[in-house]
Amino acid sequence: MIIDILDRIFQKTPLIHALYMKRAAKLKRSYCLFLDKLGLLKPYTFVQWLATYKCNFRCPYCEASAGSPAENELTTEEARNFIDDLARMKVRRLAISGGEPLVRGDIADLMTYANGMDISLGLVTNGYHVEEMWHELKSLRYFFYFTSIDGLEEYNDRVRGKQGAFKHALRGLELFESIRVKTRMINTVVTPQNIAMLDEMLKIFSESAATRWVLTPTASVGRAAHDNQYSLDAKQLAYLIDFIAGNQDKMDVDLGESHTYLKTLYGKTFGKPFFCGAGLTRCAVMPDGEVLGCQQAYDSSLSEGNIRDMPFSKIWKERFTSFRQSIFPEYCSGCEFLGACQGGCWAEMQVQKGCLKSLYEKSE
Secondary structure, eight states: OHHHHHHHHHHTOHHHHHHHHHHHHHHHHHHHHHHHHTTOOOOOSEEEEEOOSBOSOOOTTOTTOOBSOOTTOOOHHHHHHHHHHHHHTTOOEEEEESSOGGGSTTHHHHHHHHHHTTOEEEEEOOSTTTTTTHHHHTTSOEEEEEEEOOSSHHHHHHHHTOTTHHHHHHHHHHHHHHTTOSOEEEEEEEOTTTGGGHHHHHHHHTTSSOSEEEEEEOOSSGGGTTOGGGSOOHHHHHHHHHHHHTTTTTSOEEEOGGGTTHHHHTTOOOSOOOOOOBTTTEEEEOTTSBEESOGGGOOGGGOSOBTTTSOHHHHHHHSOGGGGSOOOOGGGTTOTTHHHHTTSOHHHHHHHSSOTHHHHHHHO
16 A cells, blocks of 8 residues: 555655654554545455464463353354455455464365465464474465464473473474565563563574564453553563664564554654554454454454454444544543554553553653
8 A cells, every 4th residue: 555655665764764653653544544535445454363262372361361262153154254255355364363273173274265265364373283284384375474482492381381382483483484474473472570581582583484573561451451460560661662672683673563652652763653553454353253443452342243243344344433533532632642653552442441651651
């Protein structure tokens, strides 16, 4: 899209870059609202499908509270109908996550089916089953591969509840590099327990098959909703921002997408500018068919509709009205950072009723 071309140009122009970081979210939002008025707005970033809540890991801060599958997850036929609908509305990117998507029995067939409908795939997986399923996965077309490692090997395997998790995650990256998937990401949920490991992790990851490392403060949802032991305090958050800013020459490292607005608060201009595309350039279909602006809220009361009752294409076109207005929470009024964040992460607003600016203010 035009806005993406301009985005790349502005990021590479030093005189414009710093100013653009402070206004990018507002500009992108305005562009999306303009497309919506013309009836041309589509989820061009991707549609995310949480294929199952089933997972072979038991991470104590899992935002999805994953483990056992939900009782009413989409059937194979329903998933195929959903993919057909995406193809009809010319959605070209489907990001598949979970839970752990590779433990769903029909997932390889559904991924192959999506490719056959000219839909490229994003795969979000812990990587544990990638090698054993490689004969089914290697011939497919992907626009990104995304895996998670939350510490050095011993800690990561312990917190995941699965021996070998660390090695399998790195091996998965190598396999996707071998088929030339351009974007291969490691996500790390940063907690007080692993923040001191970041330097050693950087040494390992910079020599791995990853092309990008994203560092994400723990979200207060799922298993971490009522457990503050995994949340960063003001000093730790400031340290995280400085760590990322100070290692831009080592590898492509940044905050997780939902928290990149924090860079502006701390006066940093590295990486990409923040933009929450929930309900504008992307959305999520939950395991039971509920459609949310973003999966991170994990709250069916925020659903825009269910694809069992209404086609996804119709939900996208006729719902999401609250996302397509420039109306912000009262606490945003007068905020000097509003142009850069436009209210911040939508899911964070729903769950925490605010952004992380309060932690920034404590660190000053």
